[in-house]
Amino acid sequence: MKDTYIRETLAVKVSHVFPPDTNNHHTLFGGKLMSYIDDIASISAMRHSRSPVVTASTDSVDFLAPIRTDESVCLESCVTWTGTSSMEVFVKVLAENLITGQRTIAATAFLTFVAVNDEGRSVPVANVIPETEEEKYLHETAKDRVEARKRRKQASQELANFIHKNKPWE
Numbered sequence: 453m454k455d456t457y458i459r460e461t462l463a464v465k466v467s468h469v470f471p472p473d474t475n476n477h478h479t480l481f482g483g484k485l486m487s488y489i490d491d492i493a494s495i496s497a498m499r500h501s502r503s504p505v506v507t508a509s510t511d512s513v514d515f516l517a518p519i520r521t522d523e524s525v526c527l528e529s530c531v532t533w534t535g536t537s538s539m540e541v542f543v544k545v546l547a548e549n550l551i552t553g554q555r556t557i558a559a560t561a562f563l564t565f566v567a568v569n570d571e572g573r574s575v576p577v578a579n580v581i582p583e584t585e586e587e588k589y590l591h592e593t594a595k596d597r598v599e600a601r602k603r604r605k606q607a608s609q610e611l612a613n614f615i616h617k618n619k620p621w622e
Contacts, residue, residue: 453578456500458587461531461541461580463495468550469523479518480525485545485559486513488527493541493563496529500539501567501577508538511562511601519547519558526555532587533594537574539565540597542590562597 465488467473469480490507497505519525526546533540545559567577582591 453576455579455581456531457581457583458530458532458591459583461496461500461529463492463499463529465492465527467525469519469521469525471521474521477518478521480520482515485515485519485525486510488525489513489529489543489545489559489561490563492527492529493543493561494565496531496541497539497565497567500531500534500580501565501575503567503569503575505539505565505567506572508564508566509601509605511540511564511597511604513559513561515559517547517556517558519545522550524548524550525558530587531580532582532590533598534577534579535598537567537576539567539577540594541565564601 467488471478473480473484475481490510494505494507524547526548527543528546529541529543531539532542541563543559543561543563544557545561546555547558548555567575569575580591582588
């Protein structure tokens with residue numbers, strides 16, 4: 453298995469924001485953006501693993517600025533770190549005013565995917581090699597996110613074991 457440059461996992465998606473995509477504030481629905489994020493991130497993960505993938509977690513989606521009607525939304529994703537079979541994918545979301553050309557970072561997200569075979573069992577993935585300053589920063593800071601992800605998963609499992617499974621009306 454050959455290591456991969458992060459740039460080889462890059463995926464880009466650009467969409468024009470139209471009124472049906474927006475809420476009562478005339479900004480892109482958060483759920484619509486989250487769908488775009490999962491879609492583009494899965495492409496980067498599959499591009500790296502060259503196998504089917506499953507979303508293990510959406511670690512964070514931080515909405516930083518609104519994306520307005522008649523702007524474009526551009527998503528850039530890449531695999532920033534790998535474990536044995538897991539991949540951390542970073543998604544940068546930019547809004548662009550198509551008249552002025554002004555671009556704003558509207559959101560950032562980190563997701564984790566696991567490479568699987570046709571039977572749904574995890575399969576190993578290669579390491580990624582950062583080259584640019586941004587890639588190196590994301591790669592070097594991944595260890596802290598991995599540890600936080602493990603703690604959050606443990607806490608989520610503890611919560612799932614505590615909460616009841618009864619029907620709400622019982």
